[in-house]
Amino acid sequence: MSKSLPYSVKDIHYDNAKFRHRSPLKVFSQSLLTLSTKRNYASCSTGKFLILILFFGVACLMLMSKSPNESGLNEKGKVTFVGGLRLGGLLRKPPRLPPRLSPDEGQVRGSSTNGSTVSNYDPKWAARQQSVKEAFDHAWSGYRKYAMGYDELMPISQKGVDGLGGLGATVVDALDTAMIMGLDNIVSEAGSWVETHLLERISQKGQVNLFETTIRVLGGLLSAYHLSGGEQGTMNMTLVGPKPVIYLNIAKDLADRLLSAFTSSPTPVPFCDVILHESTAHPAPGGASSTAEVASVQLEFNYLSAISGDPKYSTEAMKVLAHIKTLPKTEGLVPIYISPQTGDFVGENIRLGSRGDSYYEYLIKVWLQQGAKLNSNFTYLHDMYIEAMKGVRHLLVRNSIPKGLVFVGELPYGSKGEFSPKMDHLVCFLPGTLALGATKGLTKEQALKENLLSFEDLENLKLAEDLAKTCFEMYEVTATGLAPEIAYFHTKDYSEDGLDGGNKSSMYANDIIIKPADRHNLLRPETVESLFVLYRITKDTKYRDQGWQIFEAFEKYTKVKSGGYTSLDDVTEVPPHRRDKMETFFLGETLKYLYLLFGDDSVIPLDKFVFNTEAHPLPIRNT
Numbered sequence: 047m048s049k050s051l052p053y054s055v056k057d058i059h060y061d062n063a064k065f066r067h068r069s070p071l072k073v074f075s076q077s078l079l080t081l082s083t084k085r086n087y088a089s090c091s092t093g094k095f096l097i098l099i100l101f102f103g104v105a106c107l108m109l110m111s112k113s114p115n116e117s118g119l120n121e122k123g124k125v126t127f128v129g130g131l132r133l134g135g136l137l138r139k140p141p142r143l144p145p146r147l148s149p150d151e152g153q154v155r156g157s158s159t160n161g162s163t164v165s166n167y168d169p170k171w172a173a174r175q176q177s178v179k180e181a182f183d184h185a186w187s188g189y190r191k192y193a194m195g196y197d198e199l200m201p202i203s204q205k206g207v208d209g210l211g212g213l214g215a216t217v218v219d220a221l222d223t224a225m226i227m228g229l230d231n232i233v234s235e236a237g238s239w240v241e242t243h244l245l246e247r248i249s250q251k252g253q254v255n256l257f258e259t260t261i262r263v264l265g266g267l268l269s270a271y272h273l274s275g276g277e278q279g280t281m282n283m284t285l286v287g288p289k290p291v292i293y294l295n296i297a298k299d300l301a302d303r304l305l306s307a308f309t310s311s312p313t314p315v316p317f318c319d320v321i322l323h324e325s326t327a328h329p330a331p332g333g334a335s336s337t338a339e340v341a342s343v344q345l346e347f348n349y350l351s352a353i354s355g356d357p358k359y360s361t362e363a364m365k366v367l368a369h370i371k372t373l374p375k376t377e378g379l380v381p382i383y384i385s386p387q388t389g390d391f392v393g394e395n396i397r398l399g400s401r402g403d404s405y406y407e408y409l410i411k412v413w414l415q416q417g418a419k420l421n422s423n424f425t426y427l428h429d430m431y432i433e434a435m436k437g438v439r440h441l442l443v444r445n446s447i448p449k450g451l452v453f454v455g456e457l458p459y460g461s462k463g464e465f466s467p468k469m470d471h472l473v474c475f476l477p478g479t480l481a482l483g484a485t486k487g488l489t490k491e492q493a494l495k496e497n498l499l500s501f502e503d504l505e506n507l508k509l510a511e512d513l514a515k516t517c518f519e520m521y522e523v524t525a526t527g528l529a530p531e532i533a534y535f536h537t538k539d540y541s542e543d544g545l546d547g548g549n550k551s552s553m554y555a556n557d558i559i560i561k562p563a564d565r566h567n568l569l570r571p572e573t574v575e576s577l578f579v580l581y582r583i584t585k586d587t588k589y590r591d592q593g594w595q596i597f598e599a600f601e602k603y604t605k606v607k608s609g610g611y612t613s614l615d616d617v618t619e620v621p622p623h624r625r626d627k628m629e630t631f632f633l634g635e636t637l638k639y640l641y642l643l644f645g646d647d648s649v650i651p652l653d654k655f656v657f658n659t660e661a662h663p664l665p666i667r668n669t
């Protein structure tokens with residue numbers, strides 16, 4: 047386990063002349079003082095000669111000791127002085143900058159974004175992190191070779207496919223991961239594609255899904271804006287690619303069109319589809335929108351309002367949450383469909399898997415984004431979250447038999463109907479969200495020390511750790527070491543024989559049931575996302591070990607030699623049948639979270655950033 051230093055830089059007071067800037071005047075007067083104490087020595091002629099040399103040296107020092115800012119480094123990097131005298135070329139070269147490290151390496155060596163320089167650098171994990179970086183490079187190389195500009199890569203057919211409306215979703219989803227990894231060539235390629243093509247695509251393309259386009263494309267642009275230095279002084283992870291304002295302008299154009307989903311709806315609940323080139327919107331074929339979809343665009347729209355200075359994005363998006371606040375719920379839990387026509391929930395199906403998941407995630411993250419306790423206007427989101435998690439613990443959490451894994455099931459017919467012991471892999475976002483909601487991004491140790499954890503927080507943190515174990519066991523129980531899309535859990539009311547994951551040596555082989563239709567793996571991120579958050583919060587290295595095991599399984603079974611990684615049809619058999627699709631979130635989320643899991647804690651610190659549901663980090667408001 048890597049060790050943190052027992053102090054942080056805040057504890058060190060640089061009250062030492064060596065570290066302070068000294069003005070030329072001070073240097074000169076100090077030299078004179080020193081000389082006067084040596085007057086005797088100056089009385090001999092050798093001494094006078096030495097004094098002359100000393101004076102000359104002092105004069106040179108005066109000229110050179112100006113900081114580049116005071117003297118002005120001109121645009122070509124030569125030193126110039128206030129009076130226009132150009133001596134730099136003669137006297138000295140421009141200061142040598144340290145070699146440019148990848149952002150993570152930079153953080154490891156002590157220049158963090160949050161003022162803390164505590165490093166948990168460990169060569170073993172640095173090497174593993176490097177392997178993830180190489181995997182990202184391999185994924186990108188397949189995409190750029192065969193599918194550049196398409197939404198996704200089909201790595202086996204070696205071609206591209208537009209499954210998300212044709213906005214080059216992989217490019218935008220991958221961009222901030224490349225920035226975080228310090229992969230300048232990829233940042234350049236992806237950035238220049240965005241700069242050259244994306245605005246045109248947005249103005250020409252037809253139907254897109256509001257949610258998918260917001261979390262992947264808008265979220266990716268906003269993160270790229272921030273990480274490329276968009277908000278001066280807060281973050282700059284890359285020196286290559288377009289200027290931040292390019293990302294911002296494209297984001298605004300896209301969001302202006304997406305806004306039609308809100309403005310065309312008769313209620314605060316937006317329609318789910320937008321025709322980009324017309325800036326019009328319409329409901330889904332069945333009429334209803336997914337609850338998770340309408341309630342998981344607020345982080346992005348809020349941040350866009352903050353950086354553009356135009357409140358309209360935030361205003362529209364936040365109306366959805368304020369409206370949902372007024373609707374009746376079941377112990378804080380909500381059905382997975384909601385009607386834009388009536389504004390009411392549709393049906394009674396309650397789950398934290400598909401169509402329900404990120405509703406709960408955004409309650410707590412939007413509250414955190416808006417400065418949490420600083421901003422009481424949003425306290426209702428925290429209250430809704432706490433109530434919902436209580437509801438989860440009361441109505442949805444059960445233990446499997448025989449070995450007692452803790453899982454989150456579903457209520458397809460509401461709280462009066464039968465409980466279903468079904469858990470989507472998507473639910474594995476929950477351990478991370480629960481841990482984050484409990485400590486607000488601080489480490490558990492720090493939160494405990496400062497007495498910040500309420501009873502609810504402690505319960506949620508415990509559940510987070512139990513569920514993270516279950517999510518990991520969903521990988522461990524299969525023959526490939528990769529999780530299925532959906533698992534069922536053996537309970538006293540439910541069992542099915544002969545549907546294990548194919549790893550007979552797993553101690554949970556009888557607890558986890560995997561039906562034939564659910565055995566695929568789409569390279570999803572949720573488990574490694576939770577491992578990352580839990581590692582940051584608990585500092586327990588088992589989360590890193592588990593993440594590494596999962597990464598190795600991805601490498602073994604999903605890597606396609608010619609470039610890219612592929613989804614699988616069946617994780618319970620070896621070798622698994624391959625599906626021929628690399629989802630954008632493999633680059634946007636899965637590899638990003640693994641990279642961060644193995645790296646230094648000060649990179650994208652959890653008390654300064656929230657990750658949108660597609661893993662694009664956005665800064666937390668600090669005023």
Ligand code: DMJ
Nearest residue numbers: 404570571572631659660
């Ligand atoms: C991502 O697009 C997002 O994380 C979303 O919230 C749910 N599913 C996928 C990844 O599995």
